[in-house]
Amino acid sequence: MRLKFLGTGAAGGVPVYGCTCLVCRAAQRDNSLGRKPCSVLIETAEESILVDGGLPDLGRRFPAGSLTRIFLTHYHMDHVQGLFQLRWGCNTLMPVHGPADQHGCADLFNHPGILDFSPVMQAFETKAFGSLDVTPVPLNHSKMTLGYCFQDDTIRIAYLCDTAGLPPETRRFLKKWQPDHIVLDCTHPPQESQPANHNDFTLALRLAADFTSARICLTHISHSFDVWLHHHQDVLPPHMQIATDGMELLPEGVFVAAAGQTVNVIPTAK
């Protein structure tokens, strides 16, 4: 299994419209420092799975036939907005596996077009897609949200976004399941009071300390967390890193940054 980070940004992305912070200014000058809507591509010999559909240009990125299915973590706009155009495609049908959220987002369920929302995922029920086993796990968020645990012969990756901490039953499952890698929501720098819908760095550190045998990769990152990281360069424990757009996790468990970037790059003011 290969995992590619297509986007690693919080809802506002980086650069944030109108913002003049050092991170947003750097990302305005250099596209490669930007953060697009949070999503990953999982590829195996048989499957090419998009996790979350927030990117606006899904049709151009993935010509018909190139994706086998889409998994949705939840129905917030920054995770589904790309589906609003994709649905008006033709000559194809796209299975979309998501949580059993009866409302979805706007009119997606009423006018699904080529999107087939029927394969609903139930928490802790493992489904096989070729050689890939997928187990959904509930997360703590303002809308019904699932994380996904992906497992093939060689590697176990838990994708946990969007969430603030973990529900006890999800923590228990993960303890037993023993992920090699956890891709984790860390939207905020350390906050005064515990955030309700997304991890801040304090919560992410706490979770990382609970899973010391896994590599933790932080995503769904806001410009304010990027700015904080810029001023606190040595805070990451050795088994933690920051995801960047275009970064890939190869089958052997090695991270490779997109061309022109290094792994764990922290934007610097130029």
Ligand SMILES: [Zn+2]
């Ligand atoms: Zn989000």
Ligand SMILES: [Zn+2]
């Ligand atoms: Zn900014």
Ligand SMILES: [Zn+2]
């Ligand atoms: Zn959300």
